[in-house]
Amino acid sequence: MTVTATERDDIVIRGVGHSDAQAFAEDVKAAWIAFNLSALEREADRLRRLHTAIVKLSEPARYPAACEIAPLLSEARAIDVSLLSKLQPDAIGPEAAERIALIRRFVADPGAIRANAIVTFLTAELERWKDFFDTIESKPLTPEQRLSVVVDEDATLVLASAGSGKTSVITAKAAYLVKAGIRHPDEILLLAFAKNAAEEMSERVEARSGVAIVARTFHAIAYDIIGMVEGSKPPLADHATDDVKFTNLIKQILKDLVHALSEVSSAIIRWFAHFLVEPKTEWDFKTKHDFYSHMEKQDLRTLQGEKVKSYEELQIANWLYENGIEYEYEPDYEHKIHETGRRDYCPDFRLTDSGIYIEHFGVRRQKMPDGSERLITAPFVNRDEYLAGMAWKRQVHAEHQTRLVETYSYERQEGRLLTGLAEKLAPHVTLKPRPADTIFDRVVELNQIDSFSQLLGTFLRKFKGGGYSLADCDGKSERLTLGGRAKAFLAVFEPVFAEYQKRLGGRIDFEDMILRAAHYAETGRYVSPFRHILVDEFQDISQSRARLVKALKAQHPDVRVFAVGDDWQSIFRFAGSDIHLMRHFGDEFGGTFNGETGVHRTVDLGRTFRSIDQIAFASKTFVLKNPAQISKQIVPAGKATEAAIKIVMAPKNEDEKKLREVLTGLSAKLGPAGTASVLLLGRYRFLEPDMRDLQRRFPQLRLSFKTIHASKGLEADHVVLLNADSGRMGFPSEIVDDPLLALVSPEEELFENAEERRVMYVAMTRARHTLTIIASNSRPSSFVTELSKDPEYGIAAQSGAEQAAHACGECGGRLLDVRGQDGRTWYRCEHVEHCGNLLPACSSCGASLPRRLDGSVEARCACAAGYPACPVCKDGWLFERSGRYGPFLSCVRYPACTGKAQISTSMAGVRATKSKR
Template identity: 35%
Template sequence: MSAEYSVKHIPHSWFGHLYQRSANALELTTEGITFISTQGQFLARFRQTHQLLNAGHLSWQQLDHPPVFSASLLGSLLSVNAAGTCYQIPFLSYFAKSQFKQQVELLWALSHENQLCDLISRIEKAISSRYLRRSLVDKIRPRIEREYRRWFPWSDRVELPTKTRAALTQLRDFYHWNNADVEHIREHYIQSQLLAFADFFDHVESNPLTDKQRRACIIDDDNNLLLAGAGTGKTSVMVGRAGYLVASGQAQADDILLLAYGKKAAKEMDQRIKHQLGTDDIKASTFHSLGLKIIAEVEGVNPSLSPWVNDEQAKDKWVHNSLQTLIEDEPYRKQVFDYFSHFYYVEKNPFEFTTEGDYFEYLNDNDIRSLKGERVKSFAELYIANWLFINGIEYQYEAKYEYDVSTVDFRQYQADFYLPQHHVYIEYYAIDGANNTAPYIDNAAYFASMEWQRQLHKKHQTNCIELFYYQHKKNQLINRLEQALTVFKVNYSPLPDDAILATLHKLGRVTELAKLFSQLIGLYKAACVDEKGLEQVFANAGDPQQTRKAFELLQPILQQYQQHLSASGDIDFEDMIAKALGYLQSGQYVSPWRYIMVDEFQDISEPRARLVRALRDSRANTSNTDTSLFCVGDDWQAIYRFSGADVSLTTQFSRYFGNTTETYLDLTFRFNNRIGEVASAFVSKNPNQINKNIHSLVQVVDPAISILRRGANEGATKDEPSSNALEQALNALSVRVAKATDKPTTKPTVYLLARFWFQLPDKDLLRQLTVNYPMLVIECLSFHASKGKEADYVVIMGLTQGIHGFPSKKMTPPILDAFLPQAEDFEFAEERRLFYVALTRAKHRVYVLADMTNASPFLVELIQQHYAIEQNEFSRSLVQTLFEQIKCAQCTTGTLIPGTGKFKSFFSCSHSPLCDHKQAGCDLCGSPMTRKRAKGFTICLNDNCGHMAPLCNICGADMTLRESARGAFWGCKNYRGNSGLSCSHTIATEKITRLQAH
């Protein structure tokens, strides 16, 4: 058209003629618009104001949009938009729009079609040659929108060349892109790559990669999170992705940064890459080596890394020695004594517990003991005991009363404290200011017991100091004790510091504190808090006062630690991360890596995640802005919060790193479907985790997790010749191996796993087991140490309650908790994941050893909530079978454990000695009795016996059959003659006989 196009002239309106000499105002050519008139005030002003006009000519390329005609009384206006500013040329022919509109639009289109087609071509190339990243979509979308506004809607009404019309059609499609369109483009690219690199993916590992593994290798958004379940082949993806990036020409070996957590993991990754990819050019790096590399390149010299970075024991020893030295200073020593006397344990309000058993569990699980080592029943008693001890006042905890007041049914009275040198008793009563007891305590019975004790002391003229919970809550308890002791002329002299310190050493308290401080040094430094931030840490702590007191003890050790590093010219890991991060953020170091791959991402801490993010972003201010982040992890296996790992960085990955594409590996090659069903259902109870559906390659029909219930005091039986639960499990396992139709080429491996190392067989026992079971390869590991490993069979031990129970209920020290990632709002979240890790180490079968009289709540959950487990592979006793029905009648949460007295069997509470409840066995067969089968009765659990005995409907106590002159009757066991605590309720035997018959 440009060759044939003749010049067109747009005339003036009649008004324009008054000011211009020529009839025509504008001249339209293929190059642009020329102003014919060279005189007139308007043109002069236009030239003076707008530099775009050059010698009376405006090219089409200078115009952002086609000129627009509009009508006015004095003639048409021509509006042009150049450099984002709109200008108007007046006094044109009244018929200019109808005569010239399409011509100016066509001329503008022809001048801009190459620009349009070039944009479309570049977009097509970009989306077809690589995976369509979110950043690319965000980058080209404004360009598409800007071009779309230049061409639409006017272009729909103009006849344009086929080439231009085709480009506009594509532009319209690009403009209306939605998420589905983007995903369609991505999927088309994935399919093309799957086809092109099918042979590579078939042979990069010993077995061909699965479809989801291949897709994970190809997908390349700006931020990528691969959620890889246990045993799903995440390492194969790491190797395969690195190889694919190089093979497809998207990267050179030195474009790839592969981050592993430790030297061992990095070495294994290097060996895997070398073996599978045949190259040494792609190397895995630890965070240590990465940080050192960045610092060395900026500073020109390799930094000296403290030997403590790789030797925690040496660091712990230095902290312990520093603490010992500080304790020699009297003011610091007094602070230490005060901390251990009042702030060592995390105090809980007994009124906030649902049952007495729940409170006892807390005291047991946290092993609340006085400085003399006694297990006490309340924190108030703890502070009383510690004060008496520190002040050199001899006392006996729960000593028997000096006068015998015991009866056939009631044991001897024991006061909380007795001062034998002064003949003074101390009773602490858990009563608040409104005379209320905790909700689980019978208020009337409690006050009756108080009155009985008062009358007892009055009768025998013994001295007793009474203290109360409301005094403790007001911090008046010790003052009241001191005042009362003054009345009884109790003289005391504080123990020498050496004696107190010797006691703390004997209890292991100083060593524990040093270990805590050693861990806190790194966490504190990683937090990078100033004074204001530190105050915020204290304010948000679970126990602000205790946290502040602990930090006051930590502070001088922190100072000495930094001085030691400075004197030796060393930096620690936290310094290294901070330095490397600073160099990245200041631009002194620019990451050379276009592809950052992080293994075991669920174990990452926030400082490390900050470093990874800075690596990704350091190229943003350069022309190379195409860095992608690829992280592999499994939030179901996040078990390292105690070392600073933050699972929320995985579960809320996009919140920290930005828009993310998530992919999943959900086919496990390790454990069979029946192990997977139980483990997945168990760990999925936490709604804050990412939902996943893990499938197993190996499918079996029968349950693959067996529960072996056995008490510590149960002897061998005909069915079970061994009284040892571990031996029973290994015997059963050996039989399975011997009967297997597919004989393994190597000895089956067996992991013995427990929450704590000391719960596992020691070296001597392990050696003996290896001799006794020569067909098995047996290894002991803690749950944490087993992560990342697998065995043919697993035996899980130590599933108990208490201080070393599982899940661990021991409170994390508030100061440690304050510097750790925020705890999850789900009970035992990490401990639940730890059990999942233990279960999923086994390929074929898991044996779980359990004593149901003190069983882990996790184990109880597996049984009570009907998980698909095998419960009948092993025989079990009546107590082990019916453990749910023999709960303690006093504290309600303890389980009755069988014991043997001088004359007959009895059962005591598992919370002993905190709960002193004892219960006789069945009068006929000695089996345990339960209150849960019939209201108002206890019933023997032995179905072959079925003996029944009534309960007192006045006080709820057991009743016993007694004789009188008028014959037998049922009497309450709480009968104490004329005592105020006595219950004299009786029931005629005939009535009980009728009820039993009914």
């Protein structure tokens, strides 16, 4: 007999007789069977329990969530390694072998078995609770709503687009958990963001289901946790519930720090003088239009009060003001310059006492291959023309013996713009620095303190709520290349934050409340009774609130998070909401199973009970222009029988007139006894019209006004969006998101106007039947332009014509028609403070603007009149002018353009043809 050994040579036993060998073999087999059966018997109870649990997965009585199945899988894997993989089927018999094979199949492919179990459960559960879903609300729940209620994964995210019935889902979910015997009412935590929303939800759950579950705000549950752990609740700061008080406290802290005349006061004044606006220059842009658009958003107002045309000019002006040097900005030059063909010369600055002029030149130095240097201009600036202009200005001052001090963009690039200016002026002026408190009072006069205090307040709340440190912010500013502005801001924020914390004393604010409660839950000082956490308006969750939810979830292995929200409606970043938490819901709140992390389930409600198809689809298309938004299916409430979205273009100062026309049209469609609700929306509170007068004029319309943020959750038959114009206080707002907030946000939104686009979506989806957008015909917002130009939105016609889009040949902006003091029509560049391109309307029709096609030598008007094109500029055309040597042709843009030509026979023919027309 040969015995095979694993760790040595085979053993050969010789000379055994047949009968002895037979007996030996039978003894070995009996011992082998006994050994296997004995091992099996020792784990019989465990195996029976595992087998029963796995068998039940074929027809589960409860949703097979990852947190429920993971312990089963863990135990099955452990016994498989220690026992099942070693047992021999022939030794234990076919019945036991089949039971073990089932366990091993589960171990081998648990994902497929759990997935089949989920499908089986959902099919049966939806049928079992059909009557409940038919009657829990006034109307039967939709298939999507029913599915969201019975899905019970470790973390479930319900995507509830506008008007999709999210409150019905939360109501049904809470009632289902109790009625199905899954949870007792005191094991369910129902969370809302606002007190009134929590009260409404509690009442609705009890009224609909007879189940008493108290919905609470995050702050209420956090305050209760603190009270239970500490034995009493610390007093709440006065400003915690009052945003105005909070902002005023920040303003007072700034004022007190300045008047303390410390190093902090210098940091604060430095911020207002040099970093209040984003420090970009023409070198950061590829086109004049982009540069001018950016500058107009920045409100480049100096401490003296005038608006300047560039950030570097702002630095110079504020340095002069800080140091008590009186100056004039862009004054008329003291000597008249004759027959230059240029506009009157206005230097950048003139120092009042010394008479010194300052010109700031936008040039930088470029190293050439041979080691020499040359001056270069921004990408969109003609270098030769600019350098010629510099030479001409120097020549003017030399000829008239006026003193000129020059500064250059390359000096700022090299970090010595202001130190260099100080050196150049030292022989001519005496510095008389203004006290910090005097400068601060000036900042207050200019109303610059309010917006900065709001920025500080928003930053402070996000800083505390996100658990950030100053080192975190400093490091992130380096990664995001926010440069000196971020350092200047943090130099102010650090002492402001320290003083804010000091003034809290023994009181707490809402951020402290949430974070302290989260800490108590994390450390086990608070033991949570909750097994299901239901969160409404999840898109508004902040980092600190998310931390509390995670701490409560981590206390027990079977806790579920059920979140209902819409990332398309995330519009409260200023209050600390963090859209990152919803976009990465699984990573943040999900469970683990079979080596997979972030296990969660997403249910898309899809169907809207509010908006008809045109509004529902247009708003979806609009918000999904940002690829970071989560895509959802939309089933509209009905089909439009006429145009549901209208854009009304209002001439200057006629917004109220157009609003009355819109309301007249809506009222006219109602019968004698008919009524309709009309919601007027504005991006800002100051846009509210005279509601009493409007209600008196239109008694059949139930009129109301809300800001878009305040309108969330509301709906109306008709919505009218007011003042959808471009500009700092337009829509999209150009003052909402300071890049500095990225320092206290885990994920920066790179898409332009990302949050404002969601605000627009909220505005659009308040409407059931019609949406009317009123915008300026001369400066409609980028949103209005997008909606009207892109055929994807299906907005076929507009009420009131938007001006024909004429591109400015000087900067690429738009040429807009304006009425001159002489009553004539002119076309002026939208960037009037920077570009100055101005053209008269066609002299033949007096209304339209002659334009030339590429390569054409003629500018032709819509009225068919034609003119010789200017040989110098892109927009002008030539007309006859008289000079000292007789008539000649000159550009209509003179003196901005000096293009001219002699009158030739052919030109005379053109003039003759034109005059006949």
